[in-house]
Amino acid sequence: MMRIDGKALAETLRQTLAVRSQGFTVRAGRPAGLAVVLVGDDPASQVYTRNKEKAAQAASMHSVLHRLPVDATQVDVLTLVGALAADSAIDGILVQLPLPQHLDERAILDAVPPEKDVDGFHPINIGKLSLGLPSLVPCTPQGCVHLLRSVGCDIAGKHAVVIGRSNIVGKPMAQLLLAAHATVTIAHSRTANLPDIVRTADIVVAAVGRAEFVRGDWLKPGAVVLDVGINRVQTTDGKSRLVGDVHYDSAMQVASAITPVPGGVGPMTIACLLENTLIAAERRAGHA
Numbered sequence: 001m002m003r004i005d006g007k008a009l010a011e012t013l014r015q016t017l018a019v020r021s022q023g024f025t026v027r028a029g030r031p032a033g034l035a036v037v038l039v040g041d042d043p044a045s046q047v048y049t050r051n052k053e054k055a056a057q058a059a060s061m062h063s064v065l066h067r068l069p070v071d072a073t074q075v076d077v078l079t080l081v082g083a084l085a086a087d088s089a090i091d092g093i094l095v096q097l098p099l100p101q102h103l104d105e106r107a108i109l110d111a112v113p114p115e116k117d118v119d120g121f122h123p124i125n126i127g128k129l130s131l132g133l134p135s136l137v138p139c140t141p142q143g144c145v146h147l148l149r150s151v152g153c154d155i156a157g158k159h160a161v162v163i164g165r166s167n168i169v170g171k172p173m174a175q176l177l178l179a180a181h182a183t184v185t186i187a188h189s190r191t192a193n194l195p196d197i198v199r200t201a202d203i204v205v206a207a208v209g210r211a212e213f214v215r216g217d218w219l220k221p222g223a224v225v226l227d228v229g230i231n232r233v234q235t236t237d238g239k240s241r242l243v244g245d246v247h248y249d250s251a252m253q254v255a256s257a258i259t260p261v262p263g264g265v266g267p268m269t270i271a272c273l274l275e276n277t278l279i280a281a282e283r284r285a286g287h288a
C-alpha cells in the first residue's frame with residue numbers, strides 16, 4: 001500500500017509555481033496578485049485565509065487579506081468585491097466560505113468576475129468545466145487529479161466513485177474525472193447500497209463530511225482512495241484530532257494507494273489556488 005504524500009507533492013508544485021511566478025513578474029512588470037476576502041471571525045476560516053495569504057507571498061505573489069466584520073452588509077461585501085474586480089493589480093479574488101448566514105452567498109460569488117474567480121465557483125467557470133472548455137477549476141478537485149497523476153494512476157477507463165455532490169468538491173470532481181475519461185458514478189446522501197457501489201470502484205473520492213465513514217471492507221482490493229474529508233473528533237483523553245471521511249486503518253489494508261488526513265488532499269488545495277492565480281494572471285496579461 002502506498003501512502004500518497006500530498007504535503008510533499010504540494011511543496012514540489014509550490015516550488016515550480018514560485019519560479020513561474022517570478023517569470024511572470026519579470027514579463028508583466030508586476031507580480032500576480034491574489035485578494036482574499038474574509039467576513040467575520042470564524043477560527044478555521046481565519047487559519048485558512050492566513051495560510052492562503054502566506055502561501056501566495058512565499059510564491060512571490062502580491063497577496064492581500066481583506067477582513068470585514070461579522071455584521072458587514074451585503075452592500076459592504078459587494079462594494080469590496082467590486083473594487084477588487086476593478087483593481088488591475090489583482091488577478092485572483094477568493095471569498096472565504098462559509099459566509100455569515102445573513103449574506104447572500106450566491107450573489108457574492110457571482111460578483112467575482114469569471115476571469116478572477118480563482119476558486120472556480122462562478123457559473124461561467126462551472127459551465128466551461130462541464131463543456132470541457134478552458135476555465136478556472138475548483139482547487140480541491142484539481143488537487144485530487146494532481147494526486148492521482150502523481151501515483152501514476154491511469155484514469156482513462158477506470159470506474160471512479162465520487163461520494164458527495166457538493167458544488168465545490170463532488171460535482172467538479174466528477175467533471176474532471178469524466179474529462180480524464182473515467183467512468184464516473186456520483187453517490188450522495190440518498191444513494192442506496194453505497195458500500196456495494198464503492199466496491200466496484202477503481203478510484204474512490206470521499207467528500208462526505210462524516211468522520212471515518214468509508215470502511216476498508218467497502219473497497220475493491222487495489223483501489224486508489226482520495227480522502228477529501230476534514231473532521232475534528234474528540235479523543236478519549238479530552239483532546240481532539242483530525243480524521244478524514246475514510247477509516248484509514250482498515251482502508252490501507254485493501255487500497256493500493258490512499259491519502260492520509262492530514263497531509264493528503266488539504267495541502268494540494270492551497271497549491272492549486274496559487275496555480276489558478278498564476279493562470280488567471282497569465283491570461284489577463286495575454287501570456288497564456
Ligand code: NAD
Pocket residue numbers: 140163164165166167168169170187188189190191194207208209210228229230231265266267269
Ligand atoms: P458538503 O456538506 O457540501 O457535501 C457533502 C456531500 O456528502 C453531500 O453532497 C451529501 O449528499 C453527501 N453525503 C452526506 N451524507 C452522506 C451519506 N450518508 N452517504 C453518502 N453521501 C453522503 O461538503 P463538502 O463541502 O463537499 O466537503 C466534504 C468534506 O470535505 C468535508 O469534510 C469538508 O471539510 C472537506 N473539504 C476539504 C477540503 C480540503 O481542502 N481538503 C476542501 C473542501 C472540503
